[in-house]
Amino acid sequence: MLTHPSIVLLLRRHHLFSQLPERVFEDVCNLAVLKRLACNSTLMHQGDPAKRFFLLVSGQIKLFRVTGEGQENLVEIIQPGQTFAEALLFSQARCYPVSASAIKDSVLVSIEGTHYRKALEDQPKVCLAILASMSIHLHQRLKDIDNLTLASASRRVINFLLQERDPRDGQVVLQVSKRLVASKLGIQPETFSRILHRLVDGGLIAMERRQIRILSEGDLEAYQQ
Structure with missing residues (x-):
């Protein structure tokens, strides 16, 4: 359960939560967990069951994939105020496609995915905001692919x-x-x-x-x- 006022406010101001009715937002906070990760600690592994998504409060998190040869390929660096893994709420994927670890001492909010998805059923504005965010990420990934291949x-x-x-x-x-x-x-x-x-x-x-x-x-x- 989240109780720290500044962290609750940070969550409330994020576009994934700003349009939620107060009662629904309180329910989300009640099921959210504050996590602290030391530098170089692992948050999740590629292939782990995808049950939660995250908002970074402070620090830095790297998202990466590991090839069959054991090579680590960086996907993205998450900065404070950003969320990650929320796109999996709307896909058939049941496992995280990337690993995540801290590259600085970090504080995160861990949010239960199933409950949040149910909370969105009557919140079309939030769904549109998520779709817009996913579209931006998709275009950035396509630019990254072009840059890497061409x-x-x-x-x-x-x-x-x-x-x-x-x-x-x-x-x-x-x-x-x-x-x-x-x-x-x-x-x-x-x-x-x-x-x-x-x-x-x-x-x-x-x-x-x-x-x-x-x-x-x-x-x-x-x-x-």
Whole structure:
């Protein structure tokens, strides 16, 4: 049961819960559980029964798949305020398609899926909000697939930098390690570092630890290697 006022408010403001009648929202909170995960702790494994979905309160969670060869492929990094695994409420999948583990000490709200789905039966606005969220995720995944299958390693890195930049000053702050970014882009960490240094040498970016500044967006976009 959730009782902490700030966490209840965070949940209430999220689009998955903001349209729920107060009584229904209270029922959801009564069945929700606050979970704390230490860094590197596992929340769920790929193939586990999909009974709950989650909202991240603080920390960072990585979603990843493990190949038959044991290689870990990063799918997404979850940031505070984001939910994950809710799409499974509306699919025939009975198991989580990804694993999830903490890359920082994290606090999550764990929500019972079956009860929440029943609560939505008379809430068309919430269902539409969920469909919109799922559509956004689908388009992002399609862009990721195109990037991985059609683009060279250098182009993947450039696309990532352009996508993640702050439009005000061209800054890119890596929220996770370079190893995880490389995994997300489907390249080796050494390749990622080599491409970044090549862009630095070419005067296209400046880099200091996890902070990258795009010096010429047009030249970076046009870069071919």
